[in-house]
Amino acid sequence: MPAISPLDGPVAVTGCSGFTGGHMVRELVIHGYEVRACIRDASSWRGKDCVDYLSRLPRVEIVDGCDLFTAGSYDDAFKGCAGVFHVAAVLGNSADGKSQPLGTGDVSQDVYDGGMVGTQNVIDAINASGSVARIVYTSSMAAVSGAKGATMPKGYEWTETDWASDGVDPERWQGPRNSYARSKVDTEHLINRAADSSGGRWDAITMNPAMICGPILFKAQVGQWIEQIGRLAGGLDPTWPSRYDMYYNIIDVRDLVKAHRLAAESPMDHRATDGGPRYVMHGTGGRSAIRFGTELAGIIHEYFPSYALGKPATVTSHGEPITVVSNMVNDCKKAKEVLGATIRPVEDTIRAVVETSVELGIIDPKLTQSA
Ligand SMILES: NC(=O)c1ccc[n+]([C@@H]2O[C@H](COP(=O)([O-])OP(=O)(O)OC[C@H]3O[C@@H](n4cnc5c(N)ncnc54)[C@H](OP(=O)(O)O)[C@@H]3O)[C@@H](O)[C@H]2O)c1
Structure with missing residues (x-):
C-alpha cells in the first residue's frame, strides 16, 4: 500500500489558514516533511496571520489562490507531491459574501458544495499530479453520528461502521440542517470511489474528528x-x-493531526480494516464527553x-x-489499535x-x- 514518508517528496495540505490545517503543517514539518501549504487568499486578514506564522516554519512553501470552488487551483500545489492532507472545508460562513467570495451565498448549499464540488477539484488535481499516492481527508463525527445522537440507546459506542445517513428519513436528510453531515458523508463516498477508480495509483483515508480543541x-x-x-x-x-x-465531545488537535500523519505513513490496506478506511477521532483520554x-x-x-x-x-x-x-461514547479505539494513535x-x-x-x-x- 502507498505509505508515505518524508523521503518520498513534498506533501500538500489544504486549508492551512484554519485551526486544523495550521496544526497539520506544523506536525508534518516537525517530522521532516517538505510541505506545500495551500491557502485561499494570502491578502485576507486570516491569510496574512497564517502566512506570518507559516513563514517562520522551515520547509514550507506557501501556495496562494487555492480555492475549493476554482477548478485547477490546486494543480501547481500538488505537482510532484507524494501525499495530500485535505483539511479545508466550507463551514457555514459564506453568507457574508466576503469570506466565501465564490459561493452562492446560500450557506447550506455552499457547505455542501464546498465538500462535493471542492473535493472533486482536489481529486482532479491529484489525478493530474501523476505523483500523489495517498490522500488523507478530514471528515467529521458528523458523518458518523450526525444528528442521530439522541435517538440511540444510552451508552451506544459509535464506530467506523456507523454512517450518519443510515436510517434517517430521506426528506429530513436532504434538509438544510443536515447539509454539513450530508456533505461529509457524500464527500467520503466520493473520495473512496475516486480512489477505487484510480486503478491503484492512489488510495484514500478518512479521519472523523469530534470537536477539535487545543493550543x-x-x-x-x-x-x-x-x-x-x-x-x-x-x-x-x-x-x-x-x-x-x-x-x-473533544479531540485534541495535536492528537488528531498526529493520527492523520500516522495514517498516511502506515503501510496497511486501510480499506481492509473494520469499518473501512476511516478513523473515529473522538474521546479524549478515556473521557468521551x-x-x-x-x-x-x-x-x-x-x-x-x-x-x-x-x-x-x-x-x-x-x-x-x-x-x-450526552449520548456520545468513544475512545478512539480503532485509531489507537490500528494506527498507534x-x-x-x-x-x-x-x-x-x-x-x-x-x-x-x-x-x-x-x-x-x-x-
Ligand atoms: N472544528 C471542529 O470541531 C471540527 C470537527 C469535525 C471536523 N472538522 C473538520 O476539520 C476540518 C478543519 O476544520 P477547522 O475547524 O480547522 O476549520 P477552520 O479553522 O475554519 O478552517 C477551515 C479552512 O478551510 C478553508 N476554506 C474555507 N473555504 C474555502 C474555500 N472555498 N477554498 C479553500 N479553502 C477554504 C479556510 O480558509 P479561509 O481562511 O480562506 O477561509 C480555512 O483554512 C474541516 O474539514 C472540518 O469540517 C472540524
Whole structure:
C-alpha cells in the first residue's frame, strides 16, 4: 500500500489558514516533511496571520489562490507531491459574501458544495499530479453520528461502521440542517470511489474528528469550540452554538493531526480494516464527553483558580431548566489499535486553549474578588 514518508517528496495540505490545517503543517514539518501549504487568499486578514506564522516554519512553501470552488487551483500545489492532507472545508460562513467570495451565498448549499464540488477539484488535481499516492481527508463525527445522537440507546459506542445517513428519513436528510453531515458523508463516498477508480495509483483515508480543541498557533485560528472555551475562561458567556450549557465531545488537535500523519505513513490496506478506511477521532483520554458549564469549567478553575469564569445558561428565558444529555461514547479505539494513535488527557487540551488564548491576547481574564 502507498505509505508515505518524508523521503518520498513534498506533501500538500489544504486549508492551512484554519485551526486544523495550521496544526497539520506544523506536525508534518516537525517530522521532516517538505510541505506545500495551500491557502485561499494570502491578502485576507486570516491569510496574512497564517502566512506570518507559516513563514517562520522551515520547509514550507506557501501556495496562494487555492480555492475549493476554482477548478485547477490546486494543480501547481500538488505537482510532484507524494501525499495530500485535505483539511479545508466550507463551514457555514459564506453568507457574508466576503469570506466565501465564490459561493452562492446560500450557506447550506455552499457547505455542501464546498465538500462535493471542492473535493472533486482536489481529486482532479491529484489525478493530474501523476505523483500523489495517498490522500488523507478530514471528515467529521458528523458523518458518523450526525444528528442521530439522541435517538440511540444510552451508552451506544459509535464506530467506523456507523454512517450518519443510515436510517434517517430521506426528506429530513436532504434538509438544510443536515447539509454539513450530508456533505461529509457524500464527500467520503466520493473520495473512496475516486480512489477505487484510480486503478491503484492512489488510495484514500478518512479521519472523523469530534470537536477539535487545543493550543492556538496564531490569532486567526480562533473560532468554534476553542473560542467558546476562551470566552468561558475570559469571564464571558457562550454565544455559539447557543448560550446554553451542553456537552463537549473533544479531540485534541495535536492528537488528531498526529493520527492523520500516522495514517498516511502506515503501510496497511486501510480499506481492509473494520469499518473501512476511516478513523473515529473522538474521546479524549478515556473521557468521551464533558459538560461545558461544570466539568470543563472545573478544569479551568483547577488550573487558573483566580479567573472569574463565564456561565452558560441552564434555564430558558421562560425559567424552564434545560435538559443536557450526552449520548456520545468513544475512545478512539480503532485509531489507537490500528494506527498507534495516542490521546492526551482532556485537562491538557483545555489548559492549552486557555494558556494560548491569553498568550496571543485573545482573552483578558477577569479575576475573582478573593484572588
Ligand atoms: N472544528 C471542529 O470541531 C471540527 C470537527 C469535525 C471536523 N472538522 C473538520 O476539520 C476540518 C478543519 O476544520 P477547522 O475547524 O480547522 O476549520 P477552520 O479553522 O475554519 O478552517 C477551515 C479552512 O478551510 C478553508 N476554506 C474555507 N473555504 C474555502 C474555500 N472555498 N477554498 C479553500 N479553502 C477554504 C479556510 O480558509 P479561509 O481562511 O480562506 O477561509 C480555512 O483554512 C474541516 O474539514 C472540518 O469540517 C472540524
